[in-house]
Amino acid sequence: MVQKVVTVVRKNWQPILIGIAVIYFWSFIKGLFSFSSEKGIDIKMPESGSRITASQAKRYSDRLYIAMKDIGTDEEEIYSVLFGLTDSDFASIFNSFGLKRYFEGGGVSSEGFVGVDRDLLYWLRSELSKSDLDKITMNSSITAFI
Numbered sequence: 148m149v150q151k152v153v154t155v156v157r158k159n160w161q162p163i164l165i166g167i168a169v170i171y172f173w174s175f176i177k178g179l180f181s182f183s184s185e186k187g188i189d190i191k192m193p194e195s196g197s198r199i200t201a202s203q204a205k206r207y208s209d210r211l212y213i214a215m216k217d218i219g220t221d222e223e224e225i226y227s228v229l230f231g232l233t234d235s236d237f238a239s240i241f242n243s244f245g246l247k248r249y250f251e252g253g254g255v256s257s258e259g260f261v262g263v264d265r266d267l268l269y270w271l272r273s274e275l276s277k278s279d280l281d282k283i284t285m286n287s288s289i290t291a292f293i
């Protein structure tokens with residue numbers, strides 16, 4: 148039996164190797180590309196009591212997006228937006244941000260079919276380290292990162 152398997156493998160090592168390579172390649176491609184059908188969940192946070200107007204929320208969410216969308220992260224810019232805010236204030240920014248496509252592989256925004264639409268919390272958690280998030284918690288009354 149074992150002898151037979153060894154003989155079959157010996158005779159067919161090329162197609163077996165190709166088969167394994169195809170499976171590896173496919174799982175790699177699948178991990179790399181998440182198609183637009185795999186959307187994040189668009190949940191709104193409760194804004195009641197927010198001190199931030201809709202247009203301010205838009206400006207703040209744009210600033211956060213610009214601070215995160217390229218390779219690396221502009222932590223200082225994120226701090227300058229979020230420090231001093233409350234949960235309700237943050238909710239206004241979160242809701243204004245909506246879903247933006249994020250490519251985990253490079254920590255960057257994505258215009259094409261690569262990446263997955265993610266909300267602001269996902270973006271911030273991906274872009275910032277635990278100590279960055281703790282810093283925001285300590286310098287604001289935002290509880291989303293606790």
Ligand SMILES: [Ca+2]
Binds near residue numbers: 253255
């Ligand atoms: Ca980034």
